[in-house]
Amino acid sequence: MIDFRSDTVTKPTAPMLAAMHAAPVGDDVFGEDPSINELEQYSAELFGMESALFCPSGTMTNQIAIRCHTQPGDEVICDALSHVYLYEGGGIASNSGASVQLLQGNFGRLTADQVVAAINNKDDVHRPLSRLVSLENTANRGGGTCYDFNDIQLIKAVCLNNNLSLHLDGARLFNAIVAKKESPEQYGKTFDSISVCLSKGLGAPVGSVLLGTKDFIKKARRTRKVFGGGMRQAGYLAAGALYALRHQVTRLEQDHAHAALIVEALKKKDFVGMIPPVETNIILFEVKGRFTAKELVGILANKGILTIAMSPTQVRIVTHLDITEEMVKQTIREIESL
Known part of the structure; x- marks a missing residue:
């Protein structure tokens, strides 16, 4: 089967497995796993x-960040299609007791003007306190679209002027970079x-890293423990993630x-409608006419090609390191x- 359902389906390469097998490990909750310590230092x-x-996951790193940036009753500003809102099990409400201000961006990307307009008056006791802006790059439900970095800087200026924190869900950040x-x-x-x-296009089997100041990560480490995310000899996983960062970033160009x-x-097909700009490894296309999205997914599966219906009218194809040139031709x- 040719599996385009997600870049999460990637398997470790032989050199990555060798690095994992040779990894020195210890108890990470005690801070004694050398492979995890090396990964965290290298990433920072x-x-x-x-x-x-x-x-263990990007959902955990996102949810830890939101918990550390907010207090119960605060508000998170994000795109209506963002992963932190749509695909993390209601975690913003469940884990942080925060509400959300959902904005309709451009294929998952916000503008500084939108953020300014969404900030609540802090003196209005009827409204939650705007505390955090969360961006996603690349934007999954936007079809893997990338922010223009100048637009990010404009949003950062808004955050600084309004005492808001700025978080990045970089699930596929290296694709954008x-x-x-x-x-x-x-x-x-x-x-x-x-x-x-690190477990999507970069190809590591498990894991994400959360980056910030020393004080922020100290707080995040405590929150990770509360979430049940403390790990012991997880250096075998960290070694795969470290290998991915060192050796499998530039090859993302091939996926694109x-x-x-x-x-x-x-x-060229009459059953394909609107396609957001394809900048990276995600194709999210509208299905119309002869097929529904579900029908097209089934037809392709019968031909040995796995895709996924993201909505009743949209199908997603994601390329990754396990997709060969011959698979693309087929x-x-x-x-x-x-």
């Missing part, structure tokens, strides 16, 4: 931030906290190139035959 230095915390030819340091200088997933080839084939042939 990569982004020019003070400290980092290794966690590679596509836009940016650097991790740019993000480290701008955001108060960053969640970076594969997505571009597939989208060109899709554009997929294009099957699309052309429909």
Whole structure:
């Protein structure tokens, strides 16, 4: 099967497995796992931030960040399509007791003007206190679209002027960095906290890191414990994540190139409608006419191609390191035959 359902389905490469097998480990709750310590230090230095915390998932790093930035009754400003709102089990309410101000962005991306307009008057006792802005880059439900970094800087200025914290859900941040030819340091200088997933396009089997100041990560470590996220000899996982950061970032360009080839084939089909700009490894396209999204997913599955229906009218294809050039050619042939 050719599995385009998500870049979460990637398997560790042989060199990554070798690095994991050879990893020195200890008890991380005691701070004694050398592989986790190395990953956290390397990640923080990569982004020019003070400290980092290794966690099992990006949902956990996002939810820890929101918990650390807010008090119960505060409000989080985010896009209506953002992962922290749609796909984290109601965690903002359940874990932090915070409410959300949902904005309709441009394929999942907000503007500074939208953020300004969404900030509540702090003297109005009827309204929650605006406390945190959360951005997502790339935007999953926006079709893997990337922010223009100038727009991020404008949002940062709004946050500074209004005493708001700025968090980044960077589940696919390195896809954006590679596509836009940016650097991790740019993000480290701008955001108060960053969640970076290592188990998607980068190919590690498990894990995300949360980045911030030393004081913030100290608070986050306590929150991770409350969430049940304290790990013991998890250095075997950290070694895979560290290998991914050191060796599998630039190859993301290949995933982007594969997505571009597939989208060109899709554009020629009468059952394909609107497609958000394909900048990275995600293709999110509208299905119309002859098929429903569910029907098209089933037809492709019968041809050995796994995709996912993201809504009754949208199908998603995600390229990743386990997708070969021949798989892309085969997929294009099957699309052309429909």
